[in-house]
Amino acid sequence: MNPVVTISGGGIIGNYISSRLSKNNIESLIIERSKSQNVINENIRTLTLNSFSKKLLDDLGIKVPFAPIKEISVFDGDGSGSIHFSSKEINEENLSYVVFFNDLQEKLQDHRDHQVFFENQIEEIFQDNENNCSELKLSNQEKIKTKFIAGCDGRNSNVAKIAKLNEKKSSYNQTAITFTASCEIKDEYLAHQIFSDKGIFAIMPLPENDDKSTHTIVWSVDNENLRDIEIKDYVKNNISYFEQKLSTKIDINSSILTFKLFSHHFENYISGHVVLVGDAAHSIHPLAGQGINLGFADADALCEEIISSYEKSMHIDQALTLKRYEIRRKNMNLLMLKSMDFFVNLFGSKNLYIKLLRNFGLSGVNKAQFLKKFFINHAAGKNKL
Numbered sequence: 001m002n003p004v005v006t007i008s009g010g011g012i013i014g015n016y017i018s019s020r021l022s023k024n025n026i027e028s029l030i031i032e033r034s035k036s037q038n039v040i041n042e043n044i045r046t047l048t049l050n051s052f053s054k055k056l057l058d059d060l061g062i063k064v065p066f067a068p069i070k071e072i073s074v075f076d077g078d079g080s081g082s083i084h085f086s087s088k089e090i091n092e093e094n095l096s097y098v099v100f101f102n103d104l105q106e107k108l109q110d111h112r113d114h115q116v117f118f119e120n121q122i123e124e125i126f127q128d129n130e131n132n133c134s135e136l137k138l139s140n141q142e143k144i145k146t147k148f149i150a151g152c153d154g155r156n157s158n159v160a161k162i163a164k165l166n167e168k169k170s171s172y173n174q175t176a177i178t179f180t181a182s183c184e185i186k187d188e189y190l191a192h193q194i195f196s197d198k199g200i201f202a203i204m205p206l207p208e209n210d211d212k213s214t215h216t217i218v219w220s221v222d223n224e225n226l227r228d229i230e231i232k233d234y235v236k237n238n239i240s241y242f243e244q245k246l247s248t249k250i251d252i253n254s255s256i257l258t259f260k261l262f263s264h265h266f267e268n269y270i271s272g273h274v275v276l277v278g279d280a281a282h283s284i285h286p287l288a289g290q291g292i293n294l295g296f297a298d299a300d301a302l303c304e305e306i307i308s309s310y311e312k313s314m315h316i317d318q319a320l321t322l323k324r325y326e327i328r329r330k331n332m333n334l335l336m337l338k339s340m341d342f343f344v345n346l347f348g349s350k351n352l353y354i355k356l357l358r359n360f361g362l363s364g365v366n367k368a369q370f371l372k373k374f375f376i377n378h379a380a381g382k383n384k385l
């Protein structure tokens with residue numbers, strides 16, 4: 001088989017790209033390392049989609065149960081600074097949409113009408129300039145010819161390694177802890193985020209939740225604080241701090257999942273016919289819930305460029321098509337990554353002057369309408385090239 005686009009990685013971004021191309025009659029093939037469709041475990045991990053990502057899914061007819069967030073209250077647990085974001089400030093119905101990771105993955109898998117090779121991966125890539133394509137050797141020894149190779153294979157991208165792309169990697173020295181819990185938050189459309197030396201604590205509503213008291217919690221903690229203690233004990237010992245701040249009891253009602261947090265970004269997203277998309281190209285701290293949204297914006301730009309090249313000519317100039325994608329996405333992603341690193345460093349600091357500055361900063365931003373609008377528009381995915 002000779003698909004136009006071969007996608008390494010059948011996660012959310014890989015599946016989205018394949019469905020979008022298929023809608024435009026462009027054939028693709030997914031090569032997925034894992035065994036088969038994801039086994040759906042307990043619904044714990046959530047993602048917050050911005051309006052732009054949700055629209056991309058709506059356009060493909062993919063409906064995922066969601067909980068809307070209309071307001072976000074961000075405050076510094078150790079001080080008095082706070083900032084309040086509301087969807088009304090940007091004339092949107094909602095700021096973002098909380099979905100279960102499993103639900104989104106499952107809906108995308110159900111929707112796809114393209115082929116997936118499971119338990120397989122790309123081993124070698126040979127660029128065949130004479131025939132304007134690349135030949136791939138897979139781990140099952142099969143060979144395929146393709147025009148584009150999209151690396152959607154996550155943080156340790158295999159395709160990026162084969163293409164010898166240069167990565168800049170650093171650790172946040174933090175672990176994200178996530179679980180669901182029952183608590184009484186008065187407004188069902190309100191999310192809270194608290195910055196403190198016990199970690200960055202976000203609490204949000206859950207989708208399709210008749211029992212409005214169940215929420216999702218994403219809590220990032222310095223690894224230093226977790227060095228001599230079991231994670232479940234750290235949670236048990238420290239949750240009362242956030243109960244006090246939110247004036248509610250928080251009862252954990254799921255297993256606790258953990259993720260080590262890293263930041264990475266590639267100097268170049270493209271090499272020959274290879275292109276990196278989503279977490280393969282960059283990863284970011286989950287504090288602003290932007291990882292998958294950057295991935296969807298990448299996927300949209302790449303699909304637009306490939307589709308447009310196909311509409312113009314049957315002779316595809318891969319280098320030009322991919323360069324346009326890289327120009328559209330690299331600096332936007334870098335800006336978001338740098339902003340998140342700035343926030344993590346600012347709120348991680350124990351320095352008194354920096355504490356004062358951040359309290360002043362949060363309250364100052366709250367008062368400066370143009371700055372607030374900049375932040376909300378960015379988070380809502382409205383600043384698009």
Ligand SMILES: Cc1cc2nc3c(=O)[nH]c(=O)nc-3n(C[C@H](O)[C@H](O)[C@H](O)COP(=O)(O)OP(=O)(O)OC[C@H]3O[C@@H](n4cnc5c(N)ncnc54)[C@H](O)[C@@H]3O)c2cc1C
Binds near residue numbers: 047049156177
């Ligand atoms: C705790 C936490 C909370 C988060 N919350 C949010 C949030 O609220 N909002 C948000 O926008 N983002 C959030 N994120 C980030 C988001 O989860 C990621 O950005 C997103 O899942 C990346 O999707 P992806 O498809 O690019 O990569 P992945 O989800 O990593 O998928 C990669 C796929 O490639 C496959 N694969 C790997 N290696 C190979 C190989 N060699 N060959 C073939 N296949 C391979 C994998 O099996 C997988 O199927 C969060 C992340 C964490 C850790």
